[in-house]
Amino acid sequence: MQSLALIVPLLDEEKALPALIEVIGRLDPQPTQVIAVDGGSSDRTCELVRQAGWTLVETARGRGRQINEGVRAASSTLACVLHADTTPPIDMVEVIRDTLEDDRIALASFTPLITGEKTRWFTSAHNFIKTWYAPLITRPHLFFRGVRLLFGDHAMFFRRADFLAIGGCTPGDAVMEEADLCVKFAALGRIKMVRRVVRTSDRRIAAWGPLKANWIYFKVGMMWAFGLRSRMEKNYPDIR
Secondary structure, three states: OOOEEEEEEEOOOOOOHHHHHHHHHOOOOOOOEEEEEEOOOOOOHHHHHHHHOOEEEEOOOOHHHHHHHHHHHOOOOEEEEOOOOEEOOOOHHHHHHHHOOOOOEEEEEEEEEEEOOOEOHHHHHHHHHHHHHHHHHHOHHHHOOOOOOOOHHHOOEEEHHHHHHOOOOOOOOOOOHHHHHHHHHOOOOEEEEEEEEEEEEOHHHHHHOHHHHHHHHHHHHHHHHOOOHHHHOOOOOOOO
């Protein structure tokens, strides 16, 4: 049975953490490790992590850098990057192990359903379709090889050794770090979205409104495609 570490990148997530801690505590089977990687929180995030008994890694801000540090700190065979506002299914660990039993799959994720006071069906559908049209627009040669672009709220998972072999995330990336990962992992094998749902918070849509949110997602994606990395974070405002 392969060991699994959940890597949870954090920044000022004291509001979201209690629910995530409860859900992870109910996973069956349990992950081998839960590694929280804090990027300089100014609230009670680190205190809550310690109370939960998780491993805490503290590093500089930037989700790409945080994911790298979390994977390096893990001792497991498999790793899954889980955002604080994403709720996984109870059998998450089993799903990950079963999926990565297929050596042809290099990278995989769950299917996100964006929810809050209501389910955001339009944006959830757009996110699903975007996994196909994003590579078609930005990396056509990868699209015609069957590559999909997965995103952070999908709860992406992979073999730790593969992640280290491809160099992990681009360290300075705070936004779209997962898109680069997909491009790198495509050299190793298939990229798959499994037909199991994770529920992710609609807090950005609630703050921005559906049309503005989808416009921001599209705009930042195009900036990534055309190499405008320095402008991505500025155009993806923090809503915490």
